[in-house]
Ligand SMILES: NC(=O)C1=CN([C@@H]2O[C@H](COP(=O)(O)OP(=O)(O)OC[C@H]3O[C@@H](n4cnc5c(N)ncnc54)[C@H](O)[C@@H]3O)[C@@H](O)[C@H]2O)C=CC1
């Protein structure tokens with residue numbers, strides 16, 4: 001049987017937060033059998049205990065991977081975020097330890113866009129309130145505060161994958177679309193870019209937020225911005241809970257300055273389905289509250305499971321880091337009949353020449369070399385056409401500024 005790098009059964013994979021079965025199937029099909037699968041996230045201490053002997057971890061938005069967790073993760077090779085957002089991971093701490101982080105930037109965008117569009121229509125018609133009354137035996141037949149979507153302005157804040165997709169769907173229903181983004185972007189269809197957030201807020205009947213969690217987006221919608229929104233308008237947030245200040249939003253709804261809201265993400269979210277959800281928005285009329293399920297459709301989750309597990313498998317088997325969100329990106333060919341050494345180091349002068357010196361001193365001939373760096377880290381991949389002893393790997397580990405080293409043996413005739 002062909003000799004592989006590390007016996008795959010010894011590579012431990014921890015999958016948290018109930019990632020889709022497609023990920024487990026994909027990993028099994030690629031030969032990875034040592035998989036621990038948990039339906040929930042773990043708190044910091046439990047995670048620290050669990051992660052000590054883990055090589056690959058898969059999470060969604062709830063698991064916090066901070067520097068303390070990475071310090072305990074001595075064997076960790078890579079992280080897979082089975083979602084879009086990666087704000088739950090300290091990306092710099094991962095990079096500093098030579099750990100690439102992957103995500104699924106597109107697989108759930110359609111699910112979020114569809115949900116937001118449906119919520120916009122429901123809120124424009126005051127459906128949450130009418131629905132609640134009917135469930136209580138009431139009958140709220142009224143056209144008051146009830147509007148068609150046609151001709152209304154939908155203001156999209158953050159015109160990326162989700163914002164742009166929402167734009168297309170909304171226009172097809174007759175919304176006029178205005179968007180605000182920190183980058184100048186060409187609008188889809190007839191959508192036009194607002195020159196400022198204030199302009200967008202003052203012109204839109206429905207405002208929907210689709211920005212990532214960044215220092216610049218933290219609490220970007222607070223008392224002042226809510227006051228700048230059109231009287232009677234609607235706010236939708238399916239981005240991150242750190243983007244909207246909840247107290248002024250609740251006040252604006254109670255006072256009738258806003259006509260409704262749909263909120264999917266919250267500053268503090270329950271850790272699991274058994275924990276109580278607390279929010280000042282609970283019980284308010286014409287407010288849709290959802291438990292961070294913007295991307296939670298079976299279609300999206302299945303695709304995410306395949307996409308992210310594929311990235312982890314490719315990195316494990318071959319070293320490719322394309323689409324990593326924190327790491328130098330290297331696209332690597334297969335390496336039949338060659339051994340492959342992966343060396344991750346601080347990006348300081350002299351490391352590459354030191355690596356080559358060690359290889360040459362150990363009589364190892366280089367048949368291919370691939371290098372990519374970012375500001376902090378260098379990632380060099382070396383294909384070698386000659387068997388080498390463990391002393392060569394030990395010498396490479398000792399090269400100053402080395403963060404991590406892996407050896408992948410040839411997949412054929414090794
Ligand atoms: N509720 C849920 O289940 C889900 C939530 N999300 C959240 O939605 C966010 C957006 O997703 P994508 O559209 O895929 O991201 P993206 O990265 O494609 O687009 C984000 C856009 O926001 C813009 N932006 C950044 N800072 C800004 C600022 N200060 N003001 C205005 N625009 C700004 C960027 O230039 C970019 O065009 C994700 O980062 C994630 O946090 C994503 C998927 C599911």
Ligand SMILES: O=C(O)CCC(=O)C(=O)O
Pocket residue numbers: 060061062082083084085086108295296
């Ligand atoms: O499905 C999840 O757990 C999180 C979805 C999300 O917020 C994302 O993809 O960024």
